[in-house]
Amino acid sequence: MITTVKTHPYTDQKMGTAGLRRKSKVVMQENYIENFMQSIFNVISNLQDKVFLLGGDGRFYNDIAIQKIIKMAAANGVKKLIIGQNGFISTPAGSNIILQNKLNGGFILSASHNPGGINGDFGIKYSNETGGQIPAQLSDKIYQQTISISEYKICLGPDVDLSQLGTQEYCGMSIEVIDPVKDYVELMQKIFDFAAIKKMFANGFTMRFDAMNAVTGPYAVAIFEDLLGAAKGSVVNAVPKPDFGGLHPDPNLVYAKDLVDFMFSDQATDFGAANDGDGDRNMILGKSFFVTPNDSLAILTDNFNLIPYYKDGIYGVAKSAATSTAVARVAKAHNIGYYEVPTGWKYFVNLMDSKRITFCGEESFGTGSSHIREKDGIWAVLFWLNILAATGKTVEEITVEHWKKYGRSYYIRFDFEGVDTAVADKLMADLESKLPSLSGKTFGDFIVSDAAPFIYHDPVDGSSTKNGLIIRFTDGSRIVYRLSGTGSSGATIRVYLERFCAKDILQNPLDMVSPLAHIALDVAEIPERTGKHQADVVT
Ligand code: VG1
Ligand code: CO
Numbered sequence: 001m002i003t004t005v006k007t008h009p010y011t012d013q014k015m016g017t018a019g020l021r022r023k024s025k026v027v028m029q030e031n032y033i034e035n036f037m038q039s040i041f042n043v044i045s046n047l048q049d050k051v052f053l054l055g056g057d058g059r060f061y062n063d064i065a066i067q068k069i070i071k072m073a074a075a076n077g078v079k080k081l082i083i084g085q086n087g088f089i090s091t092p093a094g095s096n097i098i099l100q101n102k103l104n105g106g107f108i109l110s111a112s113h114n115p116g117g118i119n120g121d122f123g124i125k126y127s128n129e130t131g132g133q134i135p136a137q138l139s140d141k142i143y144q145q146t147i148s149i150s151e152y153k154i155c156l157g158p159d160v161d162l163s164q165l166g167t168q169e170y171c172g173m174s175i176e177v178i179d180p181v182k183d184y185v186e187l188m189q190k191i192f193d194f195a196a197i198k199k200m201f202a203n204g205f206t207m208r209f210d211a212m213n214a215v216t217g218p219y220a221v222a223i224f225e226d227l228l229g230a231a232k233g234s235v236v237n238a239v240p241k242p243d244f245g246g247l248h249p250d251p252n253l254v255y256a257k258d259l260v261d262f263m264f265s266d267q268a269t270d271f272g273a274a275n276d277g278d279g280d281r282n283m284i285l286g287k288s289f290f291v292t293p294n295d296s297l298a299i300l301t302d303n304f305n306l307i308p309y310y311k312d313g314i315y316g317v318a319k320s321a322a323t324s325t326a327v328a329r330v331a332k333a334h335n336i337g338y339y340e341v342p343t344g345w346k347y348f349v350n351l352m353d354s355k356r357i358t359f360c361g362e363e364s365f366g367t368g369s370s371h372i373r374e375k376d377g378i379w380a381v382l383f384w385l386n387i388l389a390a391t392g393k394t395v396e397e398i399t400v401e402h403w404k405k406y407g408r409s410y411y412i413r414f415d416f417e418g419v420d421t422a423v424a425d426k427l428m429a430d431l432e433s434k435l436p437s438l439s440g441k442t443f444g445d446f447i448v449s450d451a452a453p454f455i456y457h458d459p460v461d462g463s464s465t466k467n468g469l470i471i472r473f474t475d476g477s478r479i480v481y482r483l484s485g486t487g488s489s490g491a492t493i494r495v496y497l498e499r500f501c502a503k504d505i506l507q508n509p510l511d512m513v514s515p516l517a518h519i520a521l522d523v524a525e526i527p528e529r530t531g532k533h534q535a536d537v538v539t
Contacts, residue, residue, distance in 0.1 A: 001155050001171050002075045007031045013039070013146035015139040017344040017485035019125035021111045024061055026488070027122040031152070033068050038152035039145035040126060041076040043138070044104075051080040053097050053127075055089025055180060056109025057215040057278040058240040059116035062087055065109050065124075067159045074171035075153035081173065082106075084180035087162050088240065090215045090279030091125065092368075092376035093184035099131040099372060100183060110215075110278035113250035114488065117243030121488045125278075132349035132373030137463065181222050184378075188223060191309035191371060192382045196389040201229040205388070206269035209381065210259040213237045213245040216279040219378055228385075234269075249276050251283035251365055251377075252539045253290065264288045271388065271395060275377035280345075281365040282377040284384055286395025292509075294324035294411050297361030299402050300383050302330045304359070306390040307383060309371070314358035318351050320344070321454040321468055322480045322496045323363040324409040333406070342456050342467030343482060349373050350460035363413060363496065400505070407502040410512035414535035415484075416493040416526060423529055424483055424491035431481060431524045432469055443519045447474045454480070471523070476500035479520045493530070495520050510538070 010029075013020060013036050020036060027033060041047060054069060056062040066087045073081055082097065087109075089097070094108050111123035126142075128134050155171035167176045188194075201207075207230055211217035217238035224230040236259075237245065248255040251274035263272040263285040272285035284291040291299070301317050304310040316337025319327050331338035337356050341347035345368070348360040352370040361367040366375035367383075387398060435451040442448075451471040457464050468482035477499045484492035497513040497520060520526075527533045 001157055002153060003156055004151050004153055005031070005034070006151050007035055007149060009147050009149050010035055011147055014143045015126075018112060018133060019123050021114065021121055021123035021486055021488055023488045024116075024118050024120055024122045027061060027065070033065050034072060034152045034154065035146055035149050036124065037069055037072050038076075039142050039149055041072065042145045043141050047077045048079055050078055050104040051082065051101075052078060053082050053089070053094050053103055053106030055084030055094060056087055057090065058088050058242065059110065059122065059244070059277065060118055060120065060242040061122045062109050062242070065122070066162070068154075069107060070160050070170065070175065071155040071157060072153060074155040074157070074173035078173055080176065082176045082178055083162055085162060085165060085177055088215060088218075089180040090184070090219060091374045092280055092372055092379065093180055093219065095127065095131040095372035095374040096184055096187050097178070098127060098129070102129070104129050108278060111488070112278050112486065113248075113276040113281060114486065115244065115248045116277065120243065127373070130349050130353060130373050133346040135346060135461070135463070136465065181218050184219060185222055185227070187371065188378065188382055191307065191379070192386045193308050193389065194228060197382070197385045198228050200385070200389040205271070206231065207234050207271040207273070207385075208259065208262060208269045209235045210251070210256055210272075210274040211235055211238050212247050212249040212251065212256065212274060212276070213239065213241040214249040214275070214277040214279070215240050216275040216377060219279065220275070223378060223382070244277065251276050251281050254537055254539060256283055259283075260285065260290070271385065273381040273384070276365070279377045280368075280375040282367060282380040283365055284380065284395065286399075289396040289399070291395060291399055292324070292363075292411055293361060293365045293367060294326050294363050294409060295399060295402065296380065296384075297323070297359065297367055298326035298330045298406070299387075299398060300367065300380070301327055301359050302334070302402065303387050306387055310358065310369075315355050316357040318348055318357045318360040320347075320362045321456075321470065322482060322494070323361060324411040324498045325476070325478070325500070326406065326409045327361070329406045340456070342454065342465045344485070345375050347456065347458070347465070350458055354460050356459070363411065403505040407500060408505040410499045410501065410507070410509045412497050412509055412513045412517070413539050414495040414497070414517065414520075415537040415539075416495070416530055416532050417536040418490045419493055419530050419532075421491045424493055427493065427524060427526070427529050428469065428481065428483060434523070435469060435471070438471060438523070444515055446477060446515065446519065448472070449474045477516055479516055481520075481524060493526065495524075495526075495535070
């Protein structure tokens, strides 16, 4: 049944910020998945002892890729695969299963917040035994394999039925199909005060959760409606669809527009939230009120003692460099550790494993803790519900009180999408060489205190990573530039703008950062070089 197939390398299988992410049609090319998976299996030793998790967010091609991976894992002598029923598992639930069962790693088939369907994107996230995605050094090794691969192994057996729970033998490998929701729900019950949240719903509290036709629907219905007693129908777009029903499952003000419009309407519920395609991102809304992910991380950290699981204290907190410094002020006030890492959740893993941090987050709607090693959308929603239940306050009250106590970091991200890769690379290189000359320079009211690339030294494994360019100003404002590592075509230039105000906390964020936006575009010559005078996405 096991055969070796000759193949030719693809040159574009380098993993980005979170795994391999490409257009569906690229991934559908002959042997594309096979080459990539064989390259991974080639760098893992003793496969006969290894047990991996497999599942995905249900997007187009999930079903086909899963069958290929099963057949290849069997042919490569993997001991066992644990697979989510019908091929489904969210990224956070997958991380939990790897950790709880001490697995050797796992594959989540997802392009996360990128659209799905034949004209959308497909992707594979590869995690190791930490429950988090592999470090860059290992993905470089795998990339070397992908550019020299000449054959792969596959079992010629029939497709495996993934609809029934239970264990079966397949081509000499063991397969266990599991309920993807159950363990995750149990974990959430250990962390949060479900009784208090349930009582809040019983007293008439209302919410809307938008699962965006992606993987979190079944998790959200089980938790919010069935266990916590939110009204039936509180979870909308709850059934995962291969093309996400045409939605772009990115929970932000632009792509989760229906939810945002609803929360800013007369019908608004007390609380609103959305998750992304694979369930690791979250957006938090109150009645006519939006909480930025930056503020959310700061607020959750500040309120750790309201959550049963963290009552005894937290180690510290980390954020990506591009994320606002709001949480830094909270870390200082609580006298806990504080770290800044490159963009990408994998950089938090060592800090969690070495007990340096408990919480972490990114401006890109990712928040999480060391309960797993991925960001966790539903966890963040439950954390907010738990705070609301414990305090009896609204989302807006909690947030405004936070600003009063700590000041406010106004924050906006500009994305310039679909830029020619060579143009984007040159823009970043030229900007980098210009940075030293900016120090001390004055732009209107803003004086540059320091301008340099962001370089991270991992305190655990000693590795160094350069990610993005930062201009800091004397008043605490910052401009960060990065190229996205999750796109599937062309380059996306991200410009992150942050302005701190200690007292003036109720202004419009876009107005507040607008002087910085002008500086950012001018200094990097974005309009001249890209032809774009405006960002494609403003979040
Ligand atoms: C983006 C975000 C980053 C996040 C990554 C993966 O990466 O900026 O913060 O960790 O997506 O998230 P980039 O390189 O495009 O800026 V997910 O939910 O797509 O796994
Ligand atoms: Co995601």
